[in-house]
Amino acid sequence: MTQSLNHHRALRCILAVFALLSAATLGFFAWQSFYPVRAADQWRYQVLHRDVAKAASLMPMADGSLMVSQELDDAKGSIVRIHPDGTRDVVVGNLSKPDGMFATRGGWVFSQESADLPVSFFKDGVVTELFRGESVQGLWDDGDYLYAIEDRKPVGRLLRYRWSDQSLTVLRDQVQEGESIVRCTDGRLLYNEKKKGVVRELSADGSDPVVQAGLNQPTFLMCDARGLWINEDATHRARLLLIDQQGRQQTILSFLKAPQSIVPTGHGTYLLAEGGRDRVLELTPPPTTLAHE
Known part of the structure; x- marks a missing residue:
């Protein structure tokens, strides 16, 4: 017993x-x-839009509206336009993980991060397929060429599409989970490898040196006069980092959940897509920094 x-x-x-x-x-x-998002000293943020399912890429429009890709899979994704009064229209629907967007040639291009789906061009209500890739995420356009990077395991490709003759060139074919590619103000073309936690410079000799390492799942990259912006695509305690022109790293936002793109608004603030919380944040810098902007 x-x-x-x-x-x-x-x-x-x-x-x-x-x-x-x-x-x-x-x-x-x-x-x-x-846990609430924390901002660096003198930086401020506010929630601008809520209930934006899996917010990924952002593209402010001239009329004050905002184009947002909602990165849902299985043809449930869409690109929506949020008007200044808060109303929303679906611009392109039935997409599978729509991700990268870039304004060019009087319209804009967008990618879908699923297998064998096209990178497309949208203009005047018409969607035109440009080329196909495997889980294409980041896009960058410099006028003559459109660059695209594949977020694939174990390796993906970095592609270059030439507008003049619709030719497609594979620039790199051993990229481990590439998510973003961007041209910086100093002329460098940078891309990231999420799995390795690095940002590389695309070089003519193919060496592609690492310019930033030790990152936690880097995703979207953006360059401006302040430096290189890097979002970490982590589910918990992700950060928005800024590497200034002198190479100093600062954490601008912390305790984010799967942040994606960051873009300037044109009036001194930034917009950030926080896909893990289905919302868009507006980030306001200190009033004394880059006062000429």
Whole structure:
């Protein structure tokens, strides 16, 4: 009888410990999910738009509206236009993980991060297929060429499409989870490898030196007068980093959840897509920095 009671007590203790550990684990993840975003000193942010499912790429329009890709899979994704009054229109629907967007040639191009789906050009309500890739994410256009990068495991490609003759060139074919490509103000063309946690410079000799390392799942890149912006596509405690012109790294936002693109608004602030929380943030820099902007 005594042995049986001891057995039941031990079992209850084990179950109690297991329940406490489970509660602590759930509490930890809940804390990480709901802990508020923190901004660096003198930087401020506000939630501009909510309920933007899997917000990915952002493209401010001249009329004050905002184009947003909603990165849902299985033809449930879309590109929506959010008007200044908050109303929304679906511009392109039935997409699978629409991701990169870039304004060019009087319209804009967009990618779909799913297998064997096209990079397309949208203009005057018409969608035209340009070329196909495998899980294409980031896009960059310099007028003559459109660059695209594939977010594939174990390796993807960095592609260059020439508008003049519709030719497609594979520039790199061993990119590990490439997500973004961007031309910086100093002329460098940079791309990232999410799995390796690095940002590289595309070089003529093919060496592609690492310009930033030790990152936590880097995703979207953006360059401006302040330097190189890097978002970390982590589910918990992700950061928005700024590498200034002198190479100094600053954490501008922390405790983000799967942030994606960041873009300037044209009036001194930035917009950031926080896909893990289905929202768009507006980021305001300190009033004393780059006062000439």
